[in-house]
Amino acid sequence: MQKRLTLAAALLLGTSVAWAQVPVPANKQTNPTVLTGGTLHVGNGQVVEGAAVAFSGGKITYAGPAAGFKPEGATYETVNVAGKHIYPGMILPNSQIGLTEIGSVRATLDQQEVGLFNPNVRSVVAYNTDSDITPTLRSNGVLMAQITPVGGMISGSSSVVQLDAWNWEDALVKADGGVHLRWPAMVAPSSDNSPQVAQRRQARQTGLQEMESLLAEAKEYKNQKKDRENLKLASLTGLFDGSKKLFIHADYGKEIVEAVRFAQKAGVKEMVIVGGGDALLVADFLKENNIPVIYSGVHALPARAGDDVYLPYKMPGLLQQAGLLFCLDYDASLHGSRNLPFIAGTAVAFGLPKELALSSVTLNAAKILGVDKQVGSVEVGKDASIVVSEGDILDMRTNKISHAFIQGRKLNLTDKQQYLYQKFNNKYEQGK
Incomplete structure (x- = not known):
């Protein structure tokens, strides 16, 4: 018994020492x-x-x-x-910081809800201000982040926080400013008529139809008298008056165009492309529709075998030349998020002017997230x-x-x- 008490005391002491850091x-x-x-x-x-x-x-x-x-x-x-x-x-525009801590410890993971459509999920209420990762970002000059849920087709709502607070209420800079849509990947045409491929095509089509119905219901709900609030529909109504932005996570050019046209048809006013691997290929379309990009692939390999091996490094400079409003994201790993300034530095080495590279992790990010009047x-x-x-x-x-x-x-x-x-x-x- 005495040995157990001694061990417990040692564990508590070790924990308190760790917390003190x-x-x-x-x-x-x-x-x-x-x-x-x-x-x-x-x-x-x-x-x-x-x-x-x-x-x-x-x-x-x-x-x-x-x-x-x-x-x-x-x-x-x-x-x-x-x-x-x-x-x-600097501002990290697409992150699960405070929602995820240790990948192998389930109790520290709170970035995803079950189900395909969860627009009413508010990521910020799960945001942990005591994360050990957060101070490592501040040490490199990253002071704000948009806390983004993942999973499903509509993952939930994101909020912008500053990275020094006692609780999520104190951390809030802008609450529930965006709804995140994970656009389903296209199934490439092929001669493969196997049941598995047919099932994937059908699942995608069914998901898009359900999403179209959900957005139509939300638009109708916005104009109805309400006896009782429907949280799922209420969380989407801001998309139709521009008070919320739809963050569309997509990389492939055809999927970007398809997703934007889908959202426009549904009546969505403000959109942002997240990922945007093929953004340069559809730059004219994005510019014409005034859609900014959160570009995520600077420190990555090219998407296609025939691409210039340095294309991801050059992409920010090319997006700037194309006249798109964009900011940079670090999505390789959560623990690597502190490297946000260095992907901007890579862009400088491959053609993006230094002060514009700084804007891509500061002012441009603030504009895209709707907080540029403050930061x-x-x-x-x-x-x-x-x-x-x-x-x-x-x-x-x-x-x-x-x-x-x-x-x-x-x-x-x-x-x-x-x-x-x-x-x-x-x-x-x-x-x-």
């Missing part, structure tokens, strides 16, 4: 702060050398040349960032979502974050990886 959310900003002397990358393509950025009450009050900053009677806490670079916090660039009136790096934030060699602020609150940039590095570095130093 999770940074506590920052306190609300109380003192006005000014960052001075650094190079400001606004996020909209502009660069200001020798800049000052001031913020008070969580909002930016000045952003421009340091010589033009006037405190106007307030006492500012001055942070000298000379030789460093000031950026807007996405370092401009007066916006939230003080700001990162200071010792060097180029898009280069893994120089991305060294010295300061980060969310709504003016100074973040603790410690994360589990840094803690473990320091722990074992000390161990082996002691052994020398």
Whole structure:
């Protein structure tokens, strides 16, 4: 019995030590702060050398040349960032962070609901602010994310959160702004008339018919007097007045066109393509219909054997030249989401101008997610979502974050990886 108690106490002690490494959310900003002397990358393509950025009450009050900053009677806490670079916090536009933790532990997975059609599922209520993954994103300058459900044909609603909060209510930036549609893959024509292929074709057709009926019901429901609310239909009504966006997950060109026309026929006002592997092939169609793209395949192999092996790296620059509004996503792995700035850096190496690459992970993402009035660039009136790096934030060699602020609150940039590095570095130093 004594042995069991000792073991339990040891486990509790080990758990409490591990918990102690999770940074506590920052306190609300109380003192006005000014960052001075650094190079400001606004996020909209502009660069200001020798800049000052001031913020008070969580909002930016000045952003421009340091010589033009006037405190106007307030006492500012001055942070000298000379030789460093000031950026807007980056935004991960399509992520299961806070919904998924350890792939082999079922109790930590809450990113998917059963069934094909779950528009009423709200991913944000399952968002875990205590995830060990979140601090690793902040350490690389990623301060916001859209929390996206997966599974089925209509996975549910997504919300935009900032990545430093006690609970999901505090984290919310924009609630339930998008509905996510996983467009079913086409069944390629072939001479194979096996029952399995026929079954796949039939399942796809049945799913599309059911989805068409569901959207028609929701559109009718929007205009009806309601004795009792239907949560599934109510969650879709925003698609018909533009208050919600339909995020269509599709890569193949024909599927992108098919999905957009399907949604237009149903009366959907605002759409976004997520994935967009063939977006360049249908760029004229997307531009004509004013549909932006969340492009997910920069660090990937080409989709077709005959493609240029560097095509995924070049794609952001080509999308920019085609005149599409796009942002970049990192979907290779959840734990790799911290590498978001470096896929933008890859795009720079293959033709996308550096400041436009920065916009592809900041302001463009904010525009596509509908939060550009609040965040996405370092401009007066916006939230003080700001990162200071010792060097180029898009280069893994120089991305060294010295300061980060969310709504003016100074973040603790410690994360589990840094803690473990320091722990074992000390161990082996002691052994020398």
